[in-house]
Amino acid sequence: MKQNSSRPSAHNTLQMNFFQKFMMLCSGANIYILKKTPSEWNKFAGIGGIVLFTAVFATMSAGYAMYTVFDNLWAAIGFGIIWGLMIFNLDRYIVTSIKKTGTVWNQILMAIPRLILAVFLGIIISKPLELKIFEKEVNKQLNTIIQRNKKQLQTEMNARILQQSGPYETEKKQISSKITEYQKSYDSASVELEKEILGTKTGLTSGKEGYGPNARRKTELKEQRYQDLQNYQKQVAPRLQYLDGEISKIYTNLETERGKTETFEDKFNGFAARLQALDELGKNSAIIGLAASFIMGLFICLEISPVLIKLISHVGPYDFLLEKTENDYRLYAKEKTEKANALTDHRIGSFKKHLDDEP
Numbered sequence: 172m173k174q175n176s177s178r179p180s181a182h183n184t185l186q187m188n189f190f191q192k193f194m195m196l197c198s199g200a201n202i203y204i205l206k207k208t209p210s211e212w213n214k215f216a217g218i219g220g221i222v223l224f225t226a227v228f229a230t231m232s233a234g235y236a237m238y239t240v241f242d243n244l245w246a247a248i249g250f251g252i253i254w255g256l257m258i259f260n261l262d263r264y265i266v267t268s269i270k271k272t273g274t275v276w277n278q279i280l281m282a283i284p285r286l287i288l289a290v291f292l293g294i295i296i297s298k299p300l301e302l303k304i305f306e307k308e309v310n311k312q313l314n315t316i317i318q319r320n321k322k323q324l325q326t327e328m329n330a331r332i333l334q335q336s337g338p339y340e341t342e343k344k345q346i347s348s349k350i351t352e353y354q355k356s357y358d359s360a361s362v363e364l365e366k367e368i369l370g371t372k373t374g375l376t377s378g379k380e381g382y383g384p385n386a387r388r389k390t391e392l393k394e395q396r397y398q399d400l401q402n403y404q405k406q407v408a409p410r411l412q413y414l415d416g417e418i419s420k421i422y423t424n425l426e427t428e429r430g431k432t433e434t435f436e437d438k439f440n441g442f443a444a445r446l447q448a449l450d451e452l453g454k455n456s457a458i459i460g461l462a463a464s465f466i467m468g469l470f471i472c473l474e475i476s477p478v479l480i481k482l483i484s485h486v487g488p489y490d491f492l493l494e495k496t497e498n499d500y501r502l503y504a505k506e507k508t509e510k511a512n513a514l515t516d517h518r519i520g521s522f523k524k525h526l527d528d529e530p
Contacts, residue, residue: 187205187206187212191212191216193219194215194216194217194219194220194223195212195215195216195219196219197218197219197220197222197223197259197263198215198216198218198219198222198263198266198267198477199219199222199263199264199266199267200215200218200219200267200489201493201496204489204492204493204496205489207488207492208487208488208489208492210487210488211487211488211489214480214484214487215489217480218266218477218480218481221473221476221477221480222259222262222263222266222477223259224473225258225259225262225296225473225474226255226256226258226259226262227255228296228300228470228473229254229255229258229259229292229296230251230252230254230255231251231300232251232254232295232296232297232298232299232300233250233251233254233255233299234247234248234250234251234252234254235247235251235299235300235302235303236298236299236302236442237250237251239302239440239441239442239445240441240442258292258296261288261292262289262292262474262477265285265288265289265477265478266477266478266481268281268285269281269282269285269478269481269482270490270493270494271481271484271486271487271490278482279482282478282482285478286475286478286479289471289474289475289478290471290474290475292474293467293470293471293472293473293474293475294467294470294471296470296474297466297467297469297470297471298446298449298467299442300466300470301449301463301466301467302442302445302446302449304466305449305452305459305462305463308452308459309445309448309449309452310440312448312449312451312452313440313444313445313448316444316447316448316451321433324429324432324433325429328425328428328429331425332421332422332425335421335425336417336418336421336422339414339417339418339421340418342410342414343411343414343415346407346410346411349403349407350400350403350404350407353396353399353400353403353404354400356396356399356400357393357396357397357399357400360389360392360393360396360397361393363389363392363393364386364389364390364392364393367383367385367386367389368382368386449463
């Protein structure tokens with residue numbers, strides 16, 4: 172007796188809407204098999220939604236990171252979209268590569284490298300978004316870092332000035348010391364002359380008031396020492412001018428270099444600099460460090476959740492049908508291969524028999 176096949180099945184009565192179909196495509200599932208298993212639609216739509224929103228966050232994250240690097244909106248948008256598509260494709264592959272076949276331990280071993288990869292992706296996605304969330308605090312810390320770098324730069328410049336101008340300054344001090352000696356000799360002769368004229372009794376004066384022979388000798392001595400002072404100052408004047416010029420060049424060159432370096436320091440706001448500022452903020456403030464850790468943990472959980480959902484979910488109709496479909500293709504391929512091998516063996520045998528039958 173012919174059975175009645177007019178009773179509608181579940182997959183004929185339920186229709187997959189566009190949104191469900193799109194989410195299932197995002198999950199990497201086989202749509203043709205899913206159409207036969209309506210009970211699995213919500214699970215794979217949820218997995219697809221997580222994969223999609225992870226890609227959206229990855230796009231935003233990469234776009235912001237590239238904007239801090241290139242400072243160009245269109246370049247940031249373009250790279251963000253490319254990066255988001257890459258993460259989207261990678262997440263779909265991670266989810267679809269986990270098969271609900273074999274023992275539980277085999278599934279766990281299969282999921283471990285995918286979980287590790289998902290954790291790394293979560294960290295990579297979370298960092299630029301952390302920078303955006305804590306943008307005001309990061310900018311303040313960046314200014315602190317810039318001022319600290321400038322102070323360190325000034326200290327290094329001062330050390331270089333001392334090192335380069337040291338020989339010239341030493342020679343200037345030696346000349347200045349020599350001039351001081353000449354000046355002291357002249358001043359001493361002037362004092363002795365004055366005491367001699369006033370009749371002040373010392374070990375170097377006669378004690379007789381008036382301008383006598385001793386006063387004339389001391390006048391000559393004073394003039395001689397004054398002449399020595401003048402001659403020495405004239406002699407070393409070109410050398411002092413040269414030394415001052417060299418020292419001035421050193422200061423000018425290093426000041427120009429410092430100005431250029433400070434200009435670069437003022438632009439110290441790239442992606443790596445912001446990461447440094449965020450790291451210092453986390454070390455200096457326990458609250459910011461904890462908040463940043465929670466944000467990173469959130470994105471890591473978001474990234475690994477499709478793998479975990481696929482791992483902890485029970486084996487459903489979709490998994491059975493997928494395994495059956497793959498097994499049918501394996502058997503079909505094996506059958507075709509064996510038939511082809513048998514046909515080849517038959518042809519080879521016929522050819523050998525034909526050769527043996529020839530006279």
